Each structure stands twice: as structure tokens, then as C-alpha cells.
């Protein structure tokens with residue numbers, strides 16, 4: 144059995160650039176699909192796949208997943224990084240897909256078999272004030288969801304909204320109007336998405352107070368700080384939200400501040416989730432072995448696919464850390480399927496993030512798993528159980544435009560990590 148071609152397919156059915164990798168073989172009708180979606184730099188991943196991995200992998204036996212993964216990882220000599228890891232992931236997932244199709248088994252069977260029927264998922268509720276967030280939480284509960292992530296104003300008080308609200312409410316109207324003028328100048332000098340970390344950190348405990356007072360403790364609630372506040376503020380924040388019994392508090396610190404997890408742990412018993420930006424094993428190893436986090440949040444394609452993810456899950460299991468693979472809109476349907484196979488087979492699964500899958504994703508990606516009663520359910524087809532309709536995918540070309548939210552700024556214009 145030989146690989147005959149490796150190629151990237153770019154598509155944006157839901158206006159988010161997705162990178163799908165297709166590995167074709169010399170066996171009639173046998174191919175595999177993988178997710179290599181790094182939406183912010185999608186065309187670079189496609190180039191790595193088409194110009195480097197295709198010539199490297201043609202003629203090799205697609206059954207040798209471990210050897211191909213190890214060799215591809217180091218073949219450029221300089222290794223790691225999101226572009227190359229996503230390209231590698233696209234190939235790796237596709238090889239697991241092929242192996243499952245050859246065996247006539249879903250990937251979760253290859254990984255040891257199901258230890259649950261479905262994966263508990265969570266969805267995102269947002270709102271401009273606590274009542275709006277609560278209304279959205281109640282709507283999700285009504286739909287059967289068991290867990291909801293709650294944010295207010297995204298990842299922080301939006302400076303313009305705060306000033307506009309103050310001006311409208313007649314609170315410090317003169318200062319608010321003056322501040323809006325300053326904002327016009329700032330935004331022209333330093334364009335970006337402005338947020339206020341102090342307003343944010345002060346307002347979120349009150350939001351949870353409001354929600355818990357209304358719904359009690361039956362529903363799992365989650366929150367993502369998105370590394371928006373200073374490390375010591377994250378410690379204070381974790382203590383402040385402790386009474387609201389969060390399922391987890393995500394990304395309280397930036398990847399560059401991981402020493403602070405020790406202090407965070409000493410002061411709070413809030414379960415901590417971390418890791419969507421990680422792409423090298425040294426970034427997670429000590430956090431796991433020192434039991435400084437409770438949920439590993441890596442983006443599977445960002446670390447190189449199913450092969451490293453199953454090893455990471457095993458490492459986590461040994462230290463009592465559960466999985467919560469990253470699953471936003473810039474995970475492709477193929478990536479969501481890969482997440483689910485790991486969720487079903489790993490004993491230490493915790494929770495799975497999903498988005499609302501619009502109909503167009505089911506049209507372009509037949510076999511995309513469905514959410515039923517708060518759980519993501521598999522379809523039990525061989526391999527990853529998902530396909531791509533390339534003719535339909537071609538109807539949704541990608542558009543690469545500069546991203547604003549990754550230019551997050553403090554009220555004085557200082558750039559902050561997003």
C-alpha cells in the first residue's frame with residue numbers, strides 16, 4: 144500500500160478558513176482526511192502540505208503512522224511551530240482515518256474502544272450584562288446542554304461600550320464623552336480591539352453571582368480569562384469566583400507565565416484548564432507532572448494530530464489531569480471528529496468544547512458528528528467517519544484578512560496578548 148498524493152483543501156463554509164489535508168493511496172477509493180486548520184495563517188499550512196509534505200510522503204506505506212509522524216516532524220530539521228505542526232496533523236489524522244477504513248473500524252476502536260457513548264460538550268454564552276448572559280445560559284439549558292461557558296463582553300470590558308453606557312446612563316457624562324474622543328484618536332494611532340482588564344476582573348464574579356442565584360448549581364459553568372489580566376490579578380480572580388463552583392477556569396495565565404500556576408494553586412481550589420496555544424511537549428510537561436492544572440486544553444492539530452494527543456492523554460491520566468480538547472469554530476469538522484474519537488476512547492476525558500454546527504457544515508462535511516442532549520455522538524463509520532464534498536467545499540473560498548481581535552489593547556493603547 145502506498146501514498147500517491149498529499150494535498151491541502153482550503154474552504155470556508157462558515158466564513159472561517161479551514162485547512163483539510165487529503166492523503167490519497169494506490170488502493171481504489173482509499174483515502175484519508177485530516178485537520179490542519181490554523182485559520183490565521185491558513186495558506187502557509189497549505190503550502191507546507193503541497194510543496195513539502197507531498198513530495199516527502201509519496202510512495203510511503205500509509206500504515207506506518209508512527210514512523211511517518213516521527214520522520215515528518217524532524218524532516219525540516221528545524222521543527223515545531225503552528226504551521227508545520229498543523230501540516231503534520233493533517234497527514235497524521237488522515238493516516239488514522241485510512242487505518243480505520245482498512246480495518247473496518249472507527250478510530251476510537253483502534254484507540255482501545257469506547258469507554259462512554261458520547262462526549263459531554265459545552266457551548267459559549269455571552270452577553271453585554273449579567274442578565275443577557277443568564278438568558279443565553281437558560282436557552283442552552285432548554286436545549287439540553289449540561290455545561291455552558293459564560294463570558295460578559297467577550298474577554299473583557301469593551302472600552303467603547305463602557306464609556307457609551309456611562310454617557311447614556313448620565314454617569315460621569317462629561318468624562319465619558321471626553322474619553323470617547325480620546326478613543327477616536329487612540330484607535331486611529333493604534334488600531335485594535337480595546338478592552339479594560341480592571342472592569343473585566345471586577346465584573347465577572349458578580350455575573351456568576353447573578354447566574355447561580357437564578358439557576359442554582361445543577362448546570363456546569365465555565366469561564367475563559369483568555370490570558371487578559373496580569374498574573375497576580377488572575378490569582379485574585381480565581382479566589383473571587385471560587386464560591387460559584389466552576390467546572391473550570393481557562394487560560395488564567397499566558398503560556399509565557401506558567402511559573403505563576405504554582406501561586407495560583409496555593410491560593411485557590413478552582414479547577415484550571417490550560418493549553419490551547421501550546422505546541423511543544425515542554426510547554427505542558429511540568430504543568431501536568433506537578434499537577435498544576437486539571438484540564439489539558441490543547442488544539443489537537445496545533446500539537447501535530449492524534450498520534451501526540453493520545454500520548455499526551457496517557458501522560459495526563461497518570462497525573463489525574465483530564466482532557467478538554469480545544470473545539471472552537473476554527474477547528475474543522477474533521478478536527479471535531481478527531482476530538483470525539485479521542486474523547487470516547489480516553490478514560491480521563493473531561494469535557495469537549497463545540498460550536499453550533501450550521502447546516503452548511505453538514506453539507507460540505509457529511510458524517511460530522513451531531514450533538515444530542517448535551518453530548519457529541521459518533522456515527523460509528525470506519526476511520527474518522529467524516530468525508531468532504533469537494534465540489535461543495537469549492538463554493539466557499541477562503542478570504543484572508545487582517546485579524547482585529549489578535550490586536551488586543553489596554554485602555555491606553557498598549558498591546559496585550561490576545
Ligand SMILES: [Mg+2]
Nearest residue numbers: 367393394419
Ligand atoms: Mg480558550
